[in-house]
Every structure is written in C-alpha cells, then in structure tokens.
Amino acid sequence: MLDDVDRRLLRHWQSDASLSPAELAERVGITSGKAARRLTRMQEIGVIEGISAVIDWAALGYAVEVSLRITLDKTQARAFDDFIEAARAVPEVTEIQTFLGRVDVRLNIIARDMPHYQDIYRRRVLTLPHIADIEALMQIAQIKDEEALPL
Amino acid sequence: MIDLDDLDRALLRALARDATQSAGSLGRRLGLSQPATWRRIRKLETAGILRGRRLRLNAEKLGFGVTVFLGVKLATKGRVSLEDFERAVSAIPEVQRVEHILGLYDYRLRVVARDLPDFERVLRRRIMTLPGVGEVEANVLLSEERRAGPIA
Numbered sequence: 637m638l639d640d641v642d643r644r645l646l647r648h649w650q651s652d653a654s655l656s657p658a659e660l661a662e663r664v665g666i667t668s669g670k671a672a673r674r675l676t677r678m679q680e681i682g683v684i685e686g687i688s689a690v691i692d693w694a695a696l697g698y699a700v701e702v703s704l705r706i707t708l709d710k711t712q713a714r715a716f717d718d719f720i721e722a723a724r725a726v727p728e729v730t731e732i733q734t735f736l737g738r739v740d741v742r743l744n745i746i747a748r749d750m751p752h753y754q755d756i757y758r759r760r761v762l763t764l765p766h767i768a769d770i771e772a773l774m775q776i777a778q779i780k781d782e783e784a785l786p787l
Numbered sequence: 788m789i790d791l792d793d794l795d796r797a798l799l800r801a802l803a804r805d806a807t808q809s810a811g812s813l814g815r816r817l818g819l820s821q822p823a824t825w826r827r828i829r830k831l832e833t834a835g836i837l838r839g840r841r842l843r844l845n846a847e848k849l850g851f852g853v854t855v856f857l858g859v860k861l862a863t864k865g866r867v868s869l870e871d872f873e874r875a876v877s878a879i880p881e882v883q884r885v886e887h888i889l890g891l892y893d894y895r896l897r898v899v900a901r902d903l904p905d906f907e908r909v910l911r912r913r914i915m916t917l918p919g920v921g922e923v924e925a926n927v928l929l930s931e932e933r934r935a936g937p938i939a
Contacts, residue, residue: 638849646844653806653840685843689802693936695835696791703888703895727937735856737926742856746936773858773890779873785844785851785899786880 638683641666642674643787646684650784653687693730698746700753700774704761705739707769715766716741726760739771789834794819796938798827799836803935806840846899853900854928857914858892860921867919875917881909892924 638646644664649655655663661671678684693701708715716734723729723743731744745761747753761770791799797817801808814824831837846854861867869887876885876896884897898914900906914920 646842646849650842650844653842681848682845683848685845686804687806688804688841688843689799689806690838690841691799691803691936691938692835692838695838696938698937703886724932724934727939730934730936731931732934733856733931734929735926736929738924739926742926771891773888773892773895775886775888777887779885779887779894780877780882781884781886783841783883783897785846785849785883787849 637681638678642678645671645674646678647787650782650787693746697748699749700747702745702747702753703773703775704743704745705771705773706741706743706767707738708740709766709768710740712766718765719767722764726756726764728756728760789830789836791938795827795831798824799831799938800935802828802837850901851899852902853906854931855898855900855906856926856928857896857898857910858924858926859894859896859914860891860923861893861919862921863919871918872920876914879909879913881913892922 641664645660648660648663657672657675658668660675661668664671675684706719708719712718719741720732720734723732723741726745728745728747729743730746731742733742734740735742743761745753745756747756757772794817798813801813801816810825810828811821813819813828814821817824819827828837846852861869861872872894873885873887876882876894881898881900882896883899884895886895887893888895896914898906898909900909910923910925914923
C-alpha cells in the first residue's frame with residue numbers, strides 16, 4: 637500500500653509537522669508535485685488524518701496533570717457507556733481511554749492547581765456513574781511526548 | 788499568563804482540529820479581519836500556548852494494531868539514575884510517550900506495536916532490559932478519544 641518514499645515523507649513530516657509540501661519534497665529528494673500527490677493520496681486513504689496545533693496547557697495556567705485509572709462496576713450492563721458519556725461533560729478531561737487489563741478506563745485531567753484539582757475530583761469525578769475504584773497518578777514531568785510512530 | 792477571550796478560545800479549538808487553516812479563512816468564520824486573526828495567533832504563539840504542530844497519523848492503517856500503556860516501577864530506587872532510565876527508555880522507537888509520575892508507579896509509558904507478538908518482543912527485549920526496571924503492569928488500549936479540554 638505504502639512504499640518507501642511514502643514512509644520517508646511521513647517520517648520527515650512526523651518529526652516536523654510545520655514543513656511545507658515543498659520542503660518535504662526537498663528532504664525526500666522528489667519534486668514537489670510528486671510529494672503533493674503522494675500526500676493527497678495518503679489523506680484520501682485515511683493514513684494521514686490531519687495536522688493539529690499543540691496546545692501547551694501549562695502555558696495556559698494548567699499546572700496540574702493527573703491520570704485517573706478507574707475500575708467500573710461491571711455488574712451494570714451500561715457501566716462503560718454511562719461513565720464515558722458523563723466524563724465527556726467534564727471540561728478538564730482531555731483524554732478518555734478504555735483498556736483490557738486491570739484498569740477499565742483512564743481519564744487524563746488537567747487543573748490550575750491542587751485546590752482546583754481537588755474541587756474537580758470531588759464535584760465532577762467522584763460523582764461519575766458506576767465507579768468501583770479509582771487510582772490517581774500525578775504527573776511530575778513529561779519526558780517524551782511526540783507520540784511518533786516507528787515508521 | 789494572558790487572559791483569553793471567547794475568540795481566542797475559538798481560535799485554539801479550530802487550530803487544534805486543523806492547524807493548516809489560513810488566518811484569512813479562520814477570520815472569516817469568526818468574524819475577524821485577516822490581520823486581526825493573524826495578530827491573535829501570533830500572541831498565542833508568543834505566550835507559548837500554541838506550541839508547534841503535530842501530524843496525526845492513523846496507526847492502524849500503518850500496521851500498528853496494538854497500543855499498550857505500561858506502568859513501570861523502578862526496582863532499585865536511589866541506586867539507579869533516573870536520567871539513565873529516562874534516556875534509555877526514550878530511545879526506544881516503539882515508546883511514544885514517557886511520563887514521570889507519582890503514585891503506584893514511577894513511570895507511565897505508551898507503547899505501540901504491530902500486534903501482540905511484536906509487543907511481547909518489545910517488552911522482553913527492550914523494556915524489561917532497561918536499567919533499574921522493576922515491576923511492570925500492562926493495559927491494552929481498546930479505544931481512545933481526545934477531548935478539546937477547558938477551551939470549549
């Protein structure tokens with residue numbers, strides 16, 4: 637489906653998403669017309685989903701980031717659906733993941749400071765439906781976060 | 788720290804969805820002139836709120852069918868250097884995210900692999916052999932959604 641040139645384009649674009657198609661073409665050593673056609677094709681088949689601006693929450697005053705690992709009461713048939721629907725309504729939730737393993741759901745939560753986090757935790761998190769258990773992991777530092785694929 | 792108004796927040800939401808939109812077309816949608824939109828984007832960049840761009844790829848279509856979140860405990864705290872562990876773990880191509888955390892585990896890793904046998908290879912050959920690594924807990928990702936966060 638993808639050849640070596642496609643992969644090289646993706647590798648370069650992944651490491652610097654601000655590159656223009658012309659700059660990408662130059663790095664890969666093909667004409668910019670060829671690069672543009674390949675990129676368009678990869679968008680059409682859904683390999684490339686898009687380019688997002690990265691928001692630095694700390695710069696916006698959100699100094700606290702907590703990963704909440706949640707076990708749900710699975711005797712409730714709608715536990716996952718109800719929980720996820722309610723979690724979507726909490727603005728400070730930036731990621732919702734479901735898992736196969738000891739943890740059922742993970743919420744990534746950001747807050748301005750510890751009192752703000754405590755307020756969100758008490759008023760918005762503990763009131764979410766069908767929670768059996770919660771573990772909190774507080775983030776100290778982000779060491780690697782590009783989320784690149786090993787192409 | 789700068790105070791954001793509703794237009795700034797709308798700009799951030801739009802750019803988080805698609806960072807390739809021009810100031811002109813963003814401005815038209817928000818009822819701003821092209822120069823005014825451009826000035827606001829510059830302001831958000833200068834304040835460090837807009838921190839670059841990220842290419843979103845479909846992992847599954849590129850042959851990466853498995854994502855696993857690992858909780859890692861260091862076995863010999865105090866004797867192994869955190870910098871050594873962090874350098875070694877960050878150098879593994881399949882490790883997409885490394886977070887130093889406080890709680891049950893010391894580090895949280897996001898690992899991508901082609902399939903479960905490939906994940907097992909990464910776990911055994913690369914993760915379990917890291918300096919100081921102790922207990923490891925794995926949870927296989929089933930679904931994921933990214934939310935806009937508190938700018939909605």
